[in-house]
Every structure is written in C-alpha cells, then in structure tokens.
Amino acid sequence: MSKFWDTFFNWPMILQTLPSLLKEGLLNTVLLAALSSVIGVVIGLIIAAGLMSERRWVRFPCRVYVDILRGLPHILSIYLIGQGLPLAGLTVFGNWTYGYAALAIGLVEASYMAEIFRSGFQGVDAGIVEAARSLGLSHFKTFRLVVFPVGLRRILPALTGQFILVIKGTALVYLLGLSTGEREMFAIAQDSAVNNASISPLVAAGVLYLALTIPLTYLVNAWDRRMRDGRRVPPVPVPTEGALA
Amino acid sequence: MTSSTKEHTMTGTTVRFEHIGKSFDGTPVLHDIDLVVAGGTTCVIGPSGSGKSTLLRCTNLLEKPDSGRVLIGSEVITDPKADVDRIRTRVGMVFQKFHLFPHYSVLDNVTLALRQVRGLGRDEAVEIARARLTSVGLAAFQDRRPAQLSGGQQQRVAIARALAMDPEVMLFDEATSALDPELVKGVLSVMRDLAGGGMTMIVVTHEMRFAREVASQVAFLDKGRLLETAPPDEFFDAPRSERLRAFLNEVL
Numbered sequence: 001m002s003k004f005w006d007t008f009f010n011w012p013m014i015l016q017t018l019p020s021l022l023k024e025g026l027l028n029t030v031l032l033a034a035l036s037s038v039i040g041v042v043i044g045l046i047i048a049a050g051l052m053s054e055r056r057w058v059r060f061p062c063r064v065y066v067d068i069l070r071g072l073p074h075i076l077s078i079y080l081i082g083q084g085l086p087l088a089g090l091t092v093f094g095n096w097t098y099g100y101a102a103l104a105i106g107l108v109e110a111s112y113m114a115e116i117f118r119s120g121f122q123g124v125d126a127g128i129v130e131a132a133r134s135l136g137l138s139h140f141k142t143f144r145l146v147v148f149p150v151g152l153r154r155i156l157p158a159l160t161g162q163f164i165l166v167i168k169g170t171a172l173v174y175l176l177g178l179s180t181g182e183r184e185m186f187a188i189a190q191d192s193a194v195n196n197a198s199i200s201p202l203v204a205a206g207v208l209y210l211a212l213t214i215p216l217t218y219l220v221n222a223w224d225r226r227m228r229d230g231r232r233v234p235p236v237p238v239p240t241e242g243a244l245a
Numbered sequence: 246m247t248s249s250t251k252e253h254t255m256t257g258t259t260v261r262f263e264h265i266g267k268s269f270d271g272t273p274v275l276h277d278i279d280l281v282v283a284g285g286t287t288c289v290i291g292p293s294g295s296g297k298s299t300l301l302r303c304t305n306l307l308e309k310p311d312s313g314r315v316l317i318g319s320e321v322i323t324d325p326k327a328d329v330d331r332i333r334t335r336v337g338m339v340f341q342k343f344h345l346f347p348h349y350s351v352l353d354n355v356t357l358a359l360r361q362v363r364g365l366g367r368d369e370a371v372e373i374a375r376a377r378l379t380s381v382g383l384a385a386f387q388d389r390r391p392a393q394l395s396g397g398q399q400q401r402v403a404i405a406r407a408l409a410m411d412p413e414v415m416l417f418d419e420a421t422s423a424l425d426p427e428l429v430k431g432v433l434s435v436m437r438d439l440a441g442g443g444m445t446m447i448v449v450t451h452e453m454r455f456a457r458e459v460a461s462q463v464a465f466l467d468k469g470r471l472l473e474t475a476p477p478d479e480f481f482d483a484p485r486s487e488r489l490r491a492f493l494n495e496v497l
Contacts, residue, residue: 125344127340127342127344128344128345128346128347130307130340130344131338131340131344131345131346131403131406132346132357132358133307133330133333134305134307134333134336134337134338134407135333135334135357135358135362135406135407135410136330136331136333136334136358136362136410137330137357137358137361137362138330141361141362145357145361146346146348149348150346150347150348153348
C-alpha cells in the first residue's frame with residue numbers, strides 16, 4: 001500500500017514540481033487555452049455562418065472543414081498544423097511555437113464550435129425571428145439582437161464543455177516541443193516525471209487541471225441560471241391585474 | 246398622396262389585395278384574392294388551412310405573393326424595389342404564440358424596435374413603451390421576463406410592442422387561439438379598444454362574437470378562395486354561399 005502512495009502521492013516530489021507548475025505551467029496553460037478559444041470562437045462563428053448559408057458553394061467547403069477536423073484524432077491535427085505549417089514554410093508566427101500551438105488547437109476547436117453555434121442559432125424559434133422582422137429590424141440586427149443572444153443561451157452548456165476540452169487539449173502541444181518558459185502544465189509535469197522517474201508530478205498537474213475545469217463548469221452554470229431567470233423580481237409587489245386598473 | 250407621408254386619416258389606412266396568388270412547393274394556397282380593407286376592422290374567418298394566415302402575412306411581406314399586388318395606402322408594397330424593412334414599420338403584427346423576445350424584459354421588448362429601427366434614445370423609447378404598456382394594463386410588469394407572465398399578459402405585451410411603432414395597420418393572426426379561455430377576454434378587450442380608436446385592423450380569428458361585434462366587414466376564405474365579404478350582420482345572418490352556411494353551422 002505504501003508503494004501505491006509513494007507512486008502517486010510522493011509529497012517531496014509534488015512539492016518540488018509545484019512551484020514551476022504554478023509559476024510557468026498554469027500561466028501558459030491558461031494563456032494557450034484563452035488564445036485557442038478566441039481562435040476557435042472566431043473561426044467557429046465564421047464557419048457556422050457558412051454552414052447556415054443558402055448558397056451551396058459556401059456551405060460545402062465549411063462542411064468539409066468541419067467533417068475533416070472533427071474526424072481526425074486531435075493529436076494528428078495538432079502535428080499537421082503545428083509542425084506542418086512551419087515545415088511547409090508558412091512561418092506565420094516565425095519561431096514562436098506557442099503561436100502554432102494555439103492555432104492548431106484553435107482550428108480543431110473551431111470545427112466543434114461551428115457545429116455548436118449552428119445548432120444553437122438554427123434552434124432559435126423561427127417565430128421570434130419573424131416577430132423581429134415584422135417590427136422592421138433588418139436581417140443583421142435581428143441576428144445580432146435576437147438570434148445570437150437567444151441561441152448563445154441555448155448552447156452555453158455545450159460551449160462550456162468545449163472550453164473544458166480546450167483546456168485539456170493544451171496538454172497535447174508538448175508534442176510540438178515548447179522551449180523553457182513556454183511549457184504548459186503537462187509538459188512540466190511530464191519533464192519532471194521523466195527526470196525523477198516518478199508519476200507524482202503528473203498527479204500534481206492533474207489536480208491543477210481540475211482546479212481549472214471544475215469551477216468553470218459551476219461558474220457557467222450559475223451564469224446560465226441567472227440569465228434564464230432574468231433580473232430578480234422584487235418579491236413584495238405581485239400586482240394583481242384588478243389593482244392596476 | 247405620396248408614400249412617404251403617413252396616411253393616417255379618420256377612417257384609417259386602406260389596404261388593398263389585388264389578384265393575390267400564392268403557392269407553397271407547387272401547392273396553391275391562395276387563388277386570385279381581391280379584398281379591400283378600407284379602414285376599420287376586417288375579420289378573416291375560415292377553416293384551418295384555408296389560407297387566412299398566408300393572406301395576412303402577405304400584408305407585411307412575411308410571405309411574398311407569387312402574383313398580384315398588395316397596396317398599403319397608395320404604396321405598392323409588393324413592388325420588387327420596395328423597402329421591406331420600412332414597410333414593416335407601417336404594419337404591426339400580433340402572432341398566435343406571442344413571440345416575445347425571451348431574453349429581454351417586458352420593457353425592453355417594447356423599446357427594442359423603437360431604439361434599433363426608429364433610432365430613438367433610451368429615455369424617449371422608454372416613455373413611449375411605458376405609455377403603451379399602460380394602455381394594455383401591464384405597466385407594473387415592465388421589469389419581468391416574458392416567461393414570468395401568463396399567456397394573456399404576454400399577448401398584451403406583444404400588442405404593446407407592435408403598437409409602440411405607431412403602425413397604420415395592425416394584423417392579428419389568431420391572437421387568442423393559444424390562450425386559456427379565461428385569458429381570452431382581456432386580449433379581445435384590448436383589440437376592441439384599438440378598433441374603436443380607428444386603427445385599420447385585419448384580424449384572422451375564430452372568435453365569431455368578436456367578428457360580429459367589432460368588425461366592419463367579415464371575409465370568408467375557403468381552400469384559398471375568398472368566397473364572401475360582407476358587413477357582419479349580413480355575413481352571419483344571411484350568408485350567400487352554401488359553403489359559408491355550412492361553416493357557420495359548424496362553428497356557431
């Protein structure tokens with residue numbers, strides 16, 4: 001039994017790894033996740049718009065994009081994009097591995113987010129869209145003021161799940177060979193695990209991942225509930241209609 | 246008269262349907278409809294699937310007729326070059342299922358188009374919205390969300406939302422059909438007041454009593470054809486067509 005504890009919960013080992021996990025790893029994981037999410041959301045929205053287009057030649061390439069990137073193992077896509085682009089001379093980020101890593105995760109995430117956005121926007125009650133148009137709101141304003149906010153609310157849980165996947169997905173970029181200072185949590189734990197022949201640093205990293213992902217779920221759920229219920233109605237006046245006349 | 250001037254008159258704006266034809270996927274739903282709504286309230290009745298809603302929706306171009314013309318005042322709204330968004334500000338519409346914006350408060354539902362279409366500032370829009378909500382008896386509910394209201398209250402907010410744009414014509418598409426019986430009255434009374442105020446209204450309804458008491462003319466649509474148009478007394482007491490007699494026997 002002590003062997004079990006020593007393998008997973010070797011405290012000196014955990015404490016030794018923790019400073020760099022917190023100082024370097026946590027920051028990089030959060031930063032990478034944030035960058036990738038921005039890329040994923042922006043491109044996802046564009047692809048979603050394409051998927052909803054009435055024109056076949058717009059819809060088709062977007063569909064192909066989604067099918068391919070959702071259909072490949074993430075690790076393969078990340079290699080193809082993160083290693084492939086610079087190798088092919090498309091050095092959009094110069095030597096900044098970080099940039100390629102964020103782009104790779106972002107492009108993969110965009111394919112999932114596009115489908116989530118599409119389902120959310122297309123699921124918005126056609127009646128409220130007609131109501132908005134019947135008031136004279138333009139196509140675009142109807143989207144911005146009605147379809148987008150209502151659709152977003154519907155997909156918030158799915159989107160949260162996706163952001164959690166992004167956070168976890170950042171662990172894969174250690175494959176691209178991040179330099180010191182750029183390493184995210186998994187890379188640091190992995191290095192330490194190899195150097196010290198111990199699994200414990202990975203356990204430490206795991207706890208930190210959970211510290212990110214679990215609160216995120218609860219935070220979004222709380223936000224979701226607040227938006228659903230609207231502003232708190234003051235409990236005192238429940239005006240009866242007779243009293244209003 | 247030009248189309249840019251508002252054509253409010255004592256008798257209200259005239260809506261003309263000229264030879265309207267419409268098909269969905271090859272299935273004809275409206276055949277050569279000719280109808281003049283010269284102000285006042287026109288109730289459109291008929292069995293379900295008769296094309297009543299489609300005709301109504303042609304009035305604000307939620308549907309585009311395949312043939313024929315629709316005129317509001319002197320403006321041909323079916324003109325391909327017509328500015329659809331501007332035309333819709335002249336026509337208010339109330340739907341069977343209310344269709345309030347679920348993410349906005351009652352007040353914001355009413356101010357949305359005032360601000361985003363009319364371009365009014367917040368204070369001015371709120372002032373108009375409050376007045377409209379007061380006129381439907383719901384000013385005290387302005388901070389609620391639609392989901393916190395009864396169906397009847399939601400429908401009255403929907404009416405206030407449409408009225409806030411100061412339309413010349415109001416369309417009601419079975420506005421009370423989705424309501425519990427005890428909530429119908431409140432909505433009908435708002436519609437009655439509106440009709441009394443001289444608004445031009447086209448009302449698709451199954452409420453025969455409302456049609457008899459409020460309408461200046463009643464139109465009967467069956468299988469996409471306009472079979473009869475008459476003042477309510479004549480319409481209900483001396484129907485000319487066999488089909489209308491049969492329909493009235495069913496529903497009265």
